[in-house]
Amino acid sequence: MKFFKMFALLIFVFSIMSCSNDKPAEKEIPQTMTEEAQPTADNPQEYKPFIEWSDALVLNVEEIDKQHEDLVVLLAHLHEVASHATEQHEIGHLLGELINHTAIHFKTEEDLMIKYKYAGYDEHKKIHDDFVKTCLDVQTKINEEKAKLDMETLLYLKTFLSAHILGQDTKLTAFLNEKGE
Numbered sequence: 001m002k003f004f005k006m007f008a009l010l011i012f013v014f015s016i017m018s019c020s021n022d023k024p025a026e027k028e029i030p031q032t033m034t035e036e037a038q039p040t041a042d043n044p045q046e047y048k049p050f051i052e053w054s055d056a057l058v059l060n061v062e063e064i065d066k067q068h069e070d071l072v073v074l075l076a077h078l079h080e081v082a083s084h085a086t087e088q089h090e091i092g093h094l095l096g097e098l099i100n101h102t103a104i105h106f107k108t109e110e111d112l113m114i115k116y117k118y119a120g121y122d123e124h125k126k127i128h129d130d131f132v133k134t135c136l137d138v139q140t141k142i143n144e145e146k147a148k149l150d151m152e153t154l155l156y157l158k159t160f161l162s163a164h165i166l167g168q169d170t171k172l173t174a175f176l177n178e179k180g181e
């Protein structure tokens with residue numbers, strides 16, 4: 001009888017152990033998009049894009065506007081991919097694309113500033129350079145798998161882009177408009 005009790009106890013213990021082993025691993029939720037970009041379960045219609053192009057961002061210098069729009073689209077795409085992809089190299093690649101387009105765009109603005117001897121050149125260029133450097137640092141960390149592209153970084157990119165267009169670029173394009181650009 002004692003033997004049967006011991007046997008039953010062993011079966012019970014093994015069944016508990018096997019239950020805990022069979023428990024599906026918790027899916028890692030990317031620590032990325034939890035905030036404003038996601039529709040809520042209660043209100044799926046209220047989906048708000050992370051960032052989108054709007055007339056408010058148009059500065060009336062055609063090439064600059066087109067490049068700004070491309071950057072907004074690229075950032076929205078990066079956000080979308082980062083929301084679902086767990087492959088960091090894919091995210092790093094898209095971030096690289098955004099950085100390349102940003103560098104090309106900054107060069108366009110800087111060439112125009114030089115062409116028309118814009119007084120705010122040094123200050124504006126430093127803001128460009130610092131931003132590119134920050135982005136490259138983030139990209140290096142992602143590529144070396146020392147960091148992930150989190151929501152904080154995406155919000156930083158979005159805030160910089162919007163604030164820069166509405167701030168320094170607005171001043172610059174007003175100047176360029178006066179010069180006939």
Ligand SMILES: [Fe+2]
Binds near residue numbers: 064105109164165169
């Ligand atoms: Fe710009």
Ligand SMILES: [Fe+2]
Binds near residue numbers: 164
């Ligand atoms: Fe700029």
